[in-house]
Amino acid sequence: MLKAVIFDMDGVLLDSEPFWARAQMQVFGALGRPMSQADCDATMGIRIDQLVALRYPDLVNPPSQEEVVNHIVDEVNRLIRSEGTPKEGLDHAMALIRDQGLTIGLATSSPMAMVHNVLETLGIAHHFSALHSAEVERFGKPHPDVYLHAAEKLGVAPEACLAIEDSFNGLLAAKAARMQALIIPDPALRGDPRLAIADLKLDSLAQLEAAHLRR
Structure with missing residues (x-):
């Protein structure tokens, strides 16, 4: 669950x-x-x-x-x-996830200073209970540590987490961390057969539904 x-x-x-x-x-x-x-x-x-x-x-x-x-x-x-502008459906996804009683975290390859810049620019920092950057890890994505330590900060087992990714390297990291993974592919990756390892694929966050979060 x-x-x-x-x-x-x-x-x-x-x-x-x-x-x-x-x-x-x-x-x-x-x-x-x-x-x-x-x-x-x-x-x-x-x-x-x-x-x-x-x-x-x-x-x-x-x-x-x-x-x-x-x-x-x-x-x-x-x-x-x-x-910088938010991706399509971001506000919808944040509200839906909160309505389902789920905690929200972030796991990124980007430096933490950039994380704060993004969250401030988009005005969404209040949604996140934990932030984690791979800049403090020995290895970045596709190594799973950034996801494992983000889950640890949230106090949630990796198996009880859904990762949302857009890249194949990120998808590999999430699956290696034993998480469920939703891929919203970058346009450069649309149709890439490697993305079949994802548990779910959508075209945008606007397509996220409550049923996707009850897995």
Whole structure:
């Protein structure tokens, strides 16, 4: 029986995946590593420091990895503040989950400073009983620790949690944590056969129904 719903952030609460792609293209491009949209799609859901470490050997005269990470994060935060809007159905989903008596948490690969920026921009911080970022974990998604520790903060067994994700890496993390998983795929992943491991697939949060939360 479900007791909690744990949201991913990027691509689930707001359409920030394009912000990450724009920031990567800008920062990596300026450092001699042009990035395509396909390059960005392939690493969706991966923690930014791990992504920078992956791309760093290809950069030309770069600053430190930490500085590259900070440049990307700063640009994404700027875009969130200036252009961030809630995903379709977010208010509906929050109200429905609360009406079902379920606790709400968040498990994200993004840094906690960005989490607070997003929640403040969208005005939804009051809905969440626990927030957890993979920045404090040894491994980010697709490793399950970010979900396991989010559930621990909520005081709920992982098996009693529903994770809501938009990326394949996030979906893998949720399933590895032994959670039920709802996938609302990023447009780049629509039709991807790997998403069949999800327990439920919807096109948007607006389609969430009470029956989906009684599993």
